[in-house]
Amino acid sequence: MRKILKSTLLSLLSVSLLAAGVLTMEYFGGQPMGIFAGTRPDGLGYRNGQFKAPSWKPNTVSSTVAKDDSHYIAPLSFTGSADAAWKKLEAAVRAQQGATVISAQADYIYAEFKTPGLGFVDDVEFALDTTNNVIHVRSGSRLGVRDFGVNRKRIETIRRAVSST
DSSP states (O other): OHHHHHHHHHHHHHHHHHHHHHHHHHHHHOOOOSTTTOOOOTTOSOBTTBOOOOOSSSSEEETTSOTTSTTBOOOEEOOSOHHHHHHHHHHHHHHSTTEEEEEEOSSEEEEEEEOTTTOOEEEEEEEEETTTTEEEEEEEESSSSOOTTHHHHHHHHHHHHHHOO
16 A cells, blocks of 8 residues: 555656646746647638637637627727838737737738746737728637636737827
């Protein structure tokens, strides 16, 4: 019995040390290890005035769904030059903690946001709509079901940065 208990404790200690080592490397090393990153989803992009539709999960917000949809978030509005608003947006995105801009075009930005520690990744998209003086947004978690409002808060933080003078 003692031998089994000792073996079990050693196994638990080994697993705990391994997990602590992985988390330490992820947190302090700053390099994505892919454990909680998930894979980049198919269908990203802005086509015919729409982003990819959110799934049933409450961990995505989008300005291109119906206003009565729980995933809805208002687009970022701007006055003045679309070019100036777009440059301000790109700077605000790049300034966010954990942001990596994957693609920046004249009317579309795709960025990945990685959380510190465990390295969960959210996919965030912006599309410039000069006809309506807005920038459409989509921010969604790759893994899990709930995001505890992280995607909505991120967009609101970026909204404040873009609308500030």
